[in-house]
Amino acid sequence: MQDSLIDQLEGALASKELSKRAEVLRHVTDLFVFGSGKFTGEQIDLFDEVMSKLVETIESSARAAFGSRLARLPDAPSRTIRLLAFDDAIDVAAAVLEHSPRLDEAVLAENARTKSQDHLLAIAGRSRLSEPVTDVLLERGNDEVAARTAGNSGARFSTEGMSTLVRRARDDGALAMCIWSRPDIPRETLLKLFGQASELVRRKLETADPRRAAQIRGAVLQASDELQTTARAGSGEHAEALADVRAMHSRGMLDEARLLGFVEERSFDRTAVALSLMCDLPIGVIERALAGGEPEQLLILARAVGLSWETTKAMLRFQGGPDDVTRERSDACFASFVRLKPSTAKAALQFYRLRERAKQGLS
Secondary structure, eight states: OHHHHHHHHHHHHHOOOHHHHHHHHHHHHHHHHHHTTSOOHHHHHHHHHHHHHHHTTSOHHHHHHHHHHHTTOTTOOHHHHHHHHTOSOHHHHHHHHHHOTTOOHHHHHHHHHHSOHHHHHHHHTSSOBOHHHHHHHHHHOOHHHHHHHHTOTTBOOOHHHHHHHHHHHTTOHHHHHHHHTOTTSOHHHHHHHHHHHHHHHHHHHHHHOGGGHHHHHHHHHHHHHHHHHHHHHTOHHHHHHHHHHHHHHHTTOOOHHHHHHHHHTTOHHHHHHHHHHHHTOOHHHHHHHHHSSOOHHHHHHHHHTTOOHHHHHHHHHHHHOTTOOOHHHHHHHHHHHHHSOHHHHHHHHHHHHHHHHHHHHHO
């Protein structure tokens, strides 16, 4: 077989007829597909040499057909697969980018950084996507790429990737719903997303009809409460946190040190439950304060129950991520924290309690 392939290769490359080269490639591909899974590494290297030389010399439609045949084979020649994946013609590259198991994480990330939006869209459809690949897809891809990536159940996202998802979903309702449907997105990320998206919707509706502003604010808040309730009900982590922290509280063991421990563990659920019990406020209010973009309410709650600046500053990281509390923002929050009198904060906390009880009485 090896001598026969070399003879055919030399004859095809010597010919100026593209059809003859395509015919030889089809024949070589038939041999490979038929014997896939049985070849040695040396034999696969030979096929790779033959195919990679021929594929560069045939027309686009023949390359596309060739790529489709190799796309799903686990032992497809790696150099040839890479050539197909980086082909400028998406008809050639798409099947390989979406299906080939021979493309590793580094190659996929490189392709996503350098090729067209159509190439990125094909990558977004793979059955498995690692964090470094989704980082590039979300940073560089258009709305269609972002939506397909977010809707891919086999995609995994880094902390940076999740932040990019939330940022992009602020102005994109379809993307927001893709994120909402994912079971692997942390609840604090969902709360942040929908808090920001709801604010955007509120502004748009108020601009369209200022006379209904109060009604709109109430409707948005109600929708946000319902989303939070649904998210909590489906969260095993929240149920476990609720039981554990309530038990600590009933035994008189819930104090600032415990709360700080929850924050340092990045346990959103335990932090929220603990602060809810310490402030005697509904969990939804606390979750919005922790996940929201504005620090004022969180500062008031912390000051009202006598928390230190160290604990308060740590809780502020939930609002923007562990690395998103800049020195300037921290200094501004500290100034507000020191300026806020405990008596004023306690009065504000009492107002929050009365407001929430009034809402419950109306519901």
